[in-house]
């Protein structure tokens with residue numbers, strides 16, 4: 001369906017661009033929005049780090065904006081929730097119900113509802129996206145798109161929870177426009193897309209500390225490459241709407257969550273080794289955020305969100321052998337998020353920018369992943385299409401009636 005829509009989108013863009021150029025010269029510039037997705041950011045882990053002063057950049061965003069829990073869908077996982085967030089429709093409607101759909105790795109050809117970046121592109125907003133989950137193969141936008149989680153390639157043939165290098169991507173394009181790939185390889189390097197695969201239980205046995213340290217080293221390498229990529233894009237290819245995402249935090253949590261001996265699945269030779277490994281991911285994320293914040297001025301909206309949280313396994317999973325393995329694979333998982341009750345693992349939401357309230361805490365689960373796309377459209381003064389199930393998060397704005405910056 002989307003494939004059919006996109007030639008239309010391109011022709012609309014080609015027709016509209018000269019007109020938009022003229023309009024821009026004698027009207028106010030469009031709002032600038034940077035969205036940062038953090039896969040599985042867990043507030044239970046974040047809060048002690050904020051108190052310890054280990055996340056100064058996120059603390060500054062909280063002081064200058066609004067934040068709280070973000071209600072997610074049931075049995076949340078990355079492709080399922082991100083696609084819900086892109087389209088503000090439920091998983092059965094948009095079609096990307098999980099990592100694997102009908103035996104095939106989830107991909108953008110399955111997306112049955114129009115994503116927000118397409119709507120923004122059609123409205124003449126310049127769009128830049130990097131490493132956002134479930135965006136492979138990339139789709140045409142009014143700007144650029146570099147795919148994220150579920151990108152397939154060498155040593156990552158099924159694309160599920162592994163990391164191909166940009167030059168080794170297979171089965172579709174990871175970069176739009178295609179010509180940008182050579183530029184990225186030259187100026188950023190042959191970076192990994194998405195995060196390292198988790199080691200298997202059999203490989204870990206007897207080599208736990210060595211393998212954990214090696215894995216964490218690779219995670220940090222990927223993060224450094226990603227930081228360089230984000231900084232390069234924000235410097236060299238600034239766009240009105242930019243959507244960046246990280247995914248290593250969540251994967252670390254799945255097998256290195258700081259659990260205690262009474263927790264389900266506790267194995268001292270793994271879980272007693274690097275107990276700060278998971279919290280450390282957020283300390284490292286805060287540094288990435290610091291480099292993004294250098295590109296955020298007082299006229300820029302910054303939205304940080306996570307698609308779900310992550311919690312240690314529960315009492316009802318003690319007897320379920322599948323609960324201990326990641327996506328039916330081989331990693332000994334001790335924390336997860338695809339609980340049937342999504343309210344057990346809410347995501348989180350942080351927003352700051354022109355007209356957004358300061359130091360506002362959102363209570364309860366009033367804000368949901370369905371609300372992000374309508375709120376983004378609101379910032380650009382674009383009417384919410386009928387199929388969207390979410391609402392504009394008016395409570396975060398100083399003036400709820402304000403039909404936004406774009407129309408002032």
Ligand SMILES: [Zn+2]
Pocket residue numbers: 040250251254337
């Ligand atoms: Zn996960």
